[in-house]
Amino acid sequence: MTDRIDTTRLQEMARAYTASAVLYAALDVGLFTQVNAGCTTEKALVEATGLRAVDVDRLVSCALSLELLEWKGDELCNARDVEAYLVQGKDRYAGPWMMFTRPDVPGWFQMTEKMLDPASTKLGMYDELTVESARKYHQATSSIGFGAARRFVRTVDLSDRKHLLDLGGGSGAYSITCVEQFEGLKATVLDLPPVVVATQEYISDAGVQDRVKTLGADFTQGEFPSPVDVVVMASNLPIYDSQVIGDVVARAFRALESGGEMHLIGEMLDNDRKGPVDAAMWGMNELICGSEGRAHTRAECEGYFTSAGFIDVEVTEFVAGTLARCAGKKP
Numbered sequence: 053m054t055d056r057i058d059t060t061r062l063q064e065m066a067r068a069y070t071a072s073a074v075l076y077a078a079l080d081v082g083l084f085t086q087v088n089a090g091c092t093t094e095k096a097l098v099e100a101t102g103l104r105a106v107d108v109d110r111l112v113s114c115a116l117s118l119e120l121l122e123w124k125g126d127e128l129c130n131a132r133d134v135e136a137y138l139v140q141g142k143d144r145y146a147g148p149w150m151m152f153t154r155p156d157v158p159g160w161f162q163m164t165e166k167m168l169d170p171a172s173t174k175l176g177m178y179d180e181l182t183v184e185s186a187r188k189y190h191q192a193t194s195s196i197g198f199g200a201a202r203r204f205v206r207t208v209d210l211s212d213r214k215h216l217l218d219l220g221g222g223s224g225a226y227s228i229t230c231v232e233q234f235e236g237l238k239a240t241v242l243d244l245p246p247v248v249v250a251t252q253e254y255i256s257d258a259g260v261q262d263r264v265k266t267l268g269a270d271f272t273q274g275e276f277p278s279p280v281d282v283v284v285m286a287s288n289l290p291i292y293d294s295q296v297i298g299d300v301v302a303r304a305f306r307a308l309e310s311g312g313e314m315h316l317i318g319e320m321l322d323n324d325r326k327g328p329v330d331a332a333m334w335g336m337n338e339l340i341c342g343s344e345g346r347a348h349t350r351a352e353c354e355g356y357f358t359s360a361g362f363i364d365v366e367v368t369e370f371v372a373g374t375l376a377r378c379a380g381k382k383p
């Protein structure tokens with residue numbers, strides 16, 4: 053018997069935006085926070101949210117079918133990840149990160165027009181940052197950044213290192229977490245001038261001002277502070293094209309002492325470019341945000357490192373399905 057094909061998968065893709073919209077609306081009305089607070093029936097949810105019963109019925113059906121909510125007997129409860137990350141007031145609340153790209157929705161639906169009539173700059177959305185927008189950006193992204201940084205210190209031993217340079221360090225998540233974990237380490241967070249104002253606030257909150265400094269600069273140009281013995285560049289890979297990333301890696305190599313190491317952490321495509329989808333989509337996001345960036349493959353990243361002169365270059369999984377880590381040593 054031959055495998056039959058049908059349109060199910062394609063239809064789902066054609067309406068995949070509906071899942072995003074339901075998630076945004078559920079967060080808008082605090083659905084998961086209310087369920088956590090004990091509103092586990094639709095009647096209670098109607099009272100708590102002030103929505104019409106019919107809309108609660110619709111929303112709950114969508115949330116159940118998307119496996120955001122579950123049944124526990126006759127009562128509703130949050131799925132495990134929803135309970136951990138989408139209940140406001142909890143430590144790991146990631147609502148602002150889930151909403152972070154919502155303003156880009158209209159742009160994604162103008163993709164065709166943008167491809168036919170492109171308008172891009174090297175820095176894309178980062179051209180227009182202000183101190184206020186940088187603060188807002190990092191309020192949304194820092195929970196994810198600190199989570200990744202905790203994973204980094206569990207994976208990479210920097211106990212013999214003295215000075216970390218954190219390119220595009222944002223909230224300082226990697227620098228702060230690394231100096232907290234490794235006693236002898238100091239760090240410099242290099243980020244755009246409006247951003248480092250916000251970075252300094254995270255550094256003060258963590259009480260590590262004596263060990264983490266900031267430098268307001270554009271990493272696409274100029275030489276980096278030197279000497280350092282570790283360079284980290286995390287979560288900004290698809291913002292730039294191959295020429296810029298290759299050049300950043302080469303300047304990082306020059307800034308490192310002999311024996312030093314570099315870690316490039318980002319959304320990398322598999323070499324056959326068949327995934328992860330998230331990496332491909334972050335590359336496309338750069339069309340929407342108006343930069344010249346694109347998704348890079350693991351092999352391309354290894355190439356930037358070996359061309360710069362790094363040895364022992366290796367790409368490993370960092371967060372499955374999302375982030376990979378390319379590492380190399382300066383001889």
Ligand SMILES: C[S@@+](CC[C@H](N)C(=O)[O-])C[C@H]1O[C@@H](n2cnc3c(N)ncnc32)[C@H](O)[C@@H]1O
Nearest residue numbers: 197220221222225243244270271272286287288
């Ligand atoms: C997604 S955030 C990642 C922040 C941090 N590395 C982390 O993983 O938590 C990307 C950061 O790269 C910075 N960035 C982007 N382009 C830059 C440039 N040309 N020079 C300096 N920083 C840049 C942004 O300002 C932002 O803080």
